[in-house]
Amino acid sequence: MGQDETYVFRFNPDRVTFPDTCPVCNKPAAAEGIVVASQGKEEEGFGSIRPSSITAPRHRASLIQSVSTRKLRIPTCSEHATSEGENTTARSVAAIINGLSIIAFLIVSFNLGLTIMHGMPVVPWMAMLWISILIAMLASYKALGPTDLQKAIEVVEYDAGGSRLTVQISNLSYARQFLHSNTDSVEIIKGGKSL
Helix, strand or coil, X not given: CXXXXXXXXXXXXXXCCCCCECCCCCCECCEEEEEXXXXXXECCCHHHHCCCCCCCCCCCCCCCEEEEEXXXXXXXXXXXXXXXXHHHHHHHHHHHHHHHHHHHHHHHHHHHHHHHHCCCCCCXXXXXXXXXXXXXXXXXXXXXXXXXXHHHEEEEEECCCCCCEEEEECCHHHHHHHHHHCCCCEEEEECHHHC
């Protein structure tokens, strides 16, 4: 039984309660974090707008996707609490910074490469700019990753009807508490022997 062992449970989200401890650090819960489970399904694609004959297409084109989402409100400590709005805003800013830094990195790398190919000396400010953009690109990429709460409770599967949810819990103590408070509502998929 290692520290990085995970526990997988399947349950109906309407019939379970989450323990009043933080799943990340095991501190008593003082706030709430949100983990979003979603499953998208494309209803119509581009194939429907291409007629196989000269007649007009029978289906209208649609890029709208049907998405089934579920928000799990999980008790956490104040350090690991997240709201959906804060998380969305931070990820949007990180995505914009990441995109711009990739473009800037390519441009500066191209100019730096041309400078080296022509045998010209590399000016220090260009090297510092290249390193700064590289750091910004890597930092924004890391910010796009999952939060500590999303790492502790990862949604593995979510059916379209919303009646069954499969989660992976990485904290043994929290997994035991979760199973103890929901013994009749939870199906153990993986890691049950050590619980």
